[in-house]
Amino acid sequence: MIIYTYDKGRYLSLEESLKRQPQGMRSVYINMTNRCNCACTFCLRNVKKMDKTATLWLETEPSAEEIQYMLDTAPWTVINEIVFCGFGEPTMRLSDVVQLLTYVKHRHPHVQTRINTNGLSDLEYGYDTSSVFDHHILDTISISLNASNAERYLTLTRSKFGAESFEAMLAFAGHCKRYIPHVVMTIVDKVESDDEIKACQTVCAQRGLTLRVRAYEEN
Numbered sequence: 001m002i003i004y005t006y007d008k009g010r011y012l013s014l015e016e017s018l019k020r021q022p023q024g025m026r027s028v029y030i031n032m033t034n035r036c037n038c039a040c041t042f043c044l045r046n047v048k049k050m051d052k053t054a055t056l057w058l059e060t061e062p063s064a065e066e067i068q069y070m071l072d073t074a075p076w077t078v079i080n081e082i083v084f085c086g087f088g089e090p091t092m093r094l095s096d097v098v099q100l101l102t103y104v105k106h107r108h109p110h111v112q113t114r115i116n117t118n119g120l121s122d123l124e125y126g127y128d129t130s131s132v133f134d135h136h137i138l139d140t141i142s143i144s145l146n147a148s149n150a151e152r153y154l155t156l157t158r159s160k161f162g163a164e165s166f167e168a169m170l171a172f173a174g175h176c177k178r179y180i181p182h183v184v185m186t187i188v189d190k191v192e193s194d195d196e197i198k199a200c201q202t203v204c205a206q207r208g209l210t211l212r213v214r215a216y217e218e219n
């Protein structure tokens, strides 16, 4: 699936979501790529069980124009948030994400926009990528903090950029505050001990960042 919703651990197509719940606002997720510059030990790409009819694995990546067409025909009266997420890292297609964010904000200015990212796009592209989110196209960026220090971060994420990844991700988060109203760092509750969660809270507090401890997504 390229465009989907999420309900109690299950990914649903928009059609299925509307069948189950015709009324009520919902977040809609856009899955653009399976690619990622990390290989996290806990990545759902490796462990998530999905029906063949509701898989997020993409045989081929849709073009930005194909996604835009799908958005043109989406049921906007029940959509209050568009989230770039999916099984890969959305910023692997950064320019397409920016094109679609711009499109969504232009056509539907009251719909919230969010990206869930590993925060490593500066290392992927070699410049301060936070600036691409200028012009109010993005309301929230959710960045995976994953750990309180560079060593544990690398052990968990196996980032292809190595030891510099942790500091680069934190620097990216700091830069995002210039352009994006809500910058939220996340860790997963079941993966971390209480001490590690406290250490992550300290890291975020020192940098003026908000931390959200989110529930691990079960299979």
Ligand code: SF4
Pocket (backbone or CB within 6 Å): 036, 037, 038, 039, 040, 042, 043, 044, 045, 087, 088, 089, 118, 157
């Ligand atoms: S950053 Fe996300 S998509 Fe990439 S390997 Fe880690 S969990 Fe998977």
